[in-house]
Amino acid sequence: MRSLGIIGTNWITQQFIEAAEETESFKLTHVYSRTEEKAQEFVDKMNKSGINLSDDINKFLASDDFDTVYIASPNALHFAQARLAIENGKNVVLEKPSTSNVRxxxxxxxxxHAKGVYVFEAARQIHEPIFKTVQNYVDNNRDSLSGATLSYVKYSSRYDAFLAGNLPNIFNPKFSGGALYDLGVYPVYDAVVLFGAPNSVDYxxxxxxxxxxxxxSITLKYDKFDVNILIGxxxxxxMPSEIYFGKKTLLMDSAGDINRxxxxxxxxxxxxxPTNKSDNPMDSETIEFARIMNEKDTKAYEKLxxxxxxxxxxLEQARTSAGLVFEADKEE
Ligand SMILES: NC(=O)c1ccc[n+]([C@@H]2O[C@H](COP(=O)([O-])OP(=O)(O)OC[C@H]3O[C@@H](n4cnc5c(N)ncnc54)[C@H](OP(=O)(O)O)[C@@H]3O)[C@@H](O)[C@H]2O)c1
Incomplete structure (x- = not known):
């Protein structure tokens, strides 16, 4: 089992650790939080003992009790934290979206590449067996592939706070928030993995x-068809998501969390x-990230x-088409 440090102490980190430990891929050894009290609270909530705690990110990333760091902080912080982790020779599992922009x-x-470490984006859904079922179906019917409509529209648990006048990170341009850089990542991943990079993007x-x-709504244009994406x-x-093959259609109950x-x-x-669905949607990615590193499977890594x-x-092309600017873009 590989050793794991974590940044970000919200529920998604707990879910990742549970998956990593259930699948015996990674073992948690070190928790970073902006305050040591919160780090302690997090390990207590997870019923863990003997875990190192840090509230200093430099000391945390310089420590040698873990080789891989999982980063689940607000989107705009991913870049600086991942850069520091890589500089310290750590492998990185970076929550989606990996960074705010192409730069x-x-x-x-x-x-x-210079440091010889791995950087994975935690695009959990593409590793799940149910996604592989979709991928096989598309591969076997590619000749008649004629487009798709992908939908991932979910009322945010933080939207009521936003409507009440607060500014949660995910609705804040300072933290590279918004529907596209949150839920939009999933259908864009579906499209890129199943159909490749589009010729043009309009949001x-x-x-x-x-x-x-x-x-x-996003339109991705390919040589022979369009992919229409609804996010919110x-x-x-x-609404189900659909992939079209002439007179045949493949339906998925969701573009981001496929169950059927x-x-x-x-x-x-x-x-x-028929297909398999694991209780924890992060199981498959933890297995695959650890496998790639343990077996030094460069081919699989480069593909991801x-x-x-x-x-x-x-994502950047979509933002550019809509004139959406993040504070992270102004650093250039
Ligand atoms: N793959 C999935 O299914 C999935 C699901 C949900 C979220 N995510 C991704 O996970 C990441 C985190 O999302 P989230 O909703 O959990 O974000 P969040 O609640 O806004 O913040 C996550 C953590 O980052 C730290 N943090 C919060 N605000 C900060 C600030 N201003 N400065 C520095 N650190 C701050 C906090 O940890 P401390 O207080 O301990 O420092 C917090 O627990 C995002 O990139 C999101 O896209 C992925």
Whole structure:
């Protein structure tokens, strides 16, 4: 088992650690938080003892009791924290979206290669068996592939606070928030992994008073078809996502958290495609990240890194098309 340090003490970190330990991929050894009290609270909540705690990020990343750091902080902090981690020779699992823009991504790319460390983007859904089922279906029917509509629209647990006049990180341009850089990452990943990088990207967002996108629609243009994506954090949609193959359609109950995949054949008959779904959606990614590092599977690593790079570029292209600027862009 590899050793793990963590940055960010919200529920997603707990879920990642549970997956990492259940799958015997990583063992938590060190928790960083901005305050030691919060770090202690986090390990207490997880019923853990013997874990090192830090409130100084430099000392944390310089320590030698872990080789991989999982970063689940607000989006805009990913770049500086990952850069510091890489400089300290750590492998990095970076929550989605990896960075705020292409400039940051390419700096991490260069640095990680120079230091010989791994940088993974935690795009959990593409590692799940149910996504592989979709991927196999697309590969087997690629000749008739004729487009897709992908939807991931969920009312944010933080939207009520926003409406009440607060500014949660995810609705704040200072932290590279918004629907595109949160839920939008999932359908963009679906498209990039299943269909490759698009020829062009256009995003029509609904802008909130904080200046970020609360919801919107993205069009990805490919040589022979379009992919239409609906995203949002200000409402709930129950619309399925669909991939079209002429008269046949593949339906997924979600573009980001797929639980059910169904085929509609030429006679419009629906047949559910059997597949596996793990209780913890992060299980598969923890297994794969550890496997790649343990086996030094460069080919698999480069493929994942290339997906992350393409997704990062599509997100920036979408933002540019909509005139959405983050504070992170102004650093250039
Ligand atoms: N893969 C998934 O399914 C999934 C699900 C949810 C979120 N995510 C990703 O995980 C990341 C974190 O999301 P989140 O909703 O948990 O974010 P968040 O609640 O805003 O912040 C996460 C953690 O970062 C630290 N933090 C918060 N504000 C900070 C600030 N102003 N300066 C420095 N540190 C700060 C806090 O840890 P301390 O107080 O301990 O320092 C906090 O627990 C995002 O990139 C998000 O996209 C992924």
């Amino acid at each position: 940051e991504f390419s700096i991490l790319d260069t640095l990680a 029509e967002p609904e802008i909130l008073s904080s200046g970020i996108d609360g919801s919107g 954090k200000t409402k709930n949609s129950y 995949v169904t085929e509609a054949n030429e006679e419009k008959k629906l047949t559910e495609i 890194f290339d997906y992350a790079k393409k997704v990062n570029r599509v």
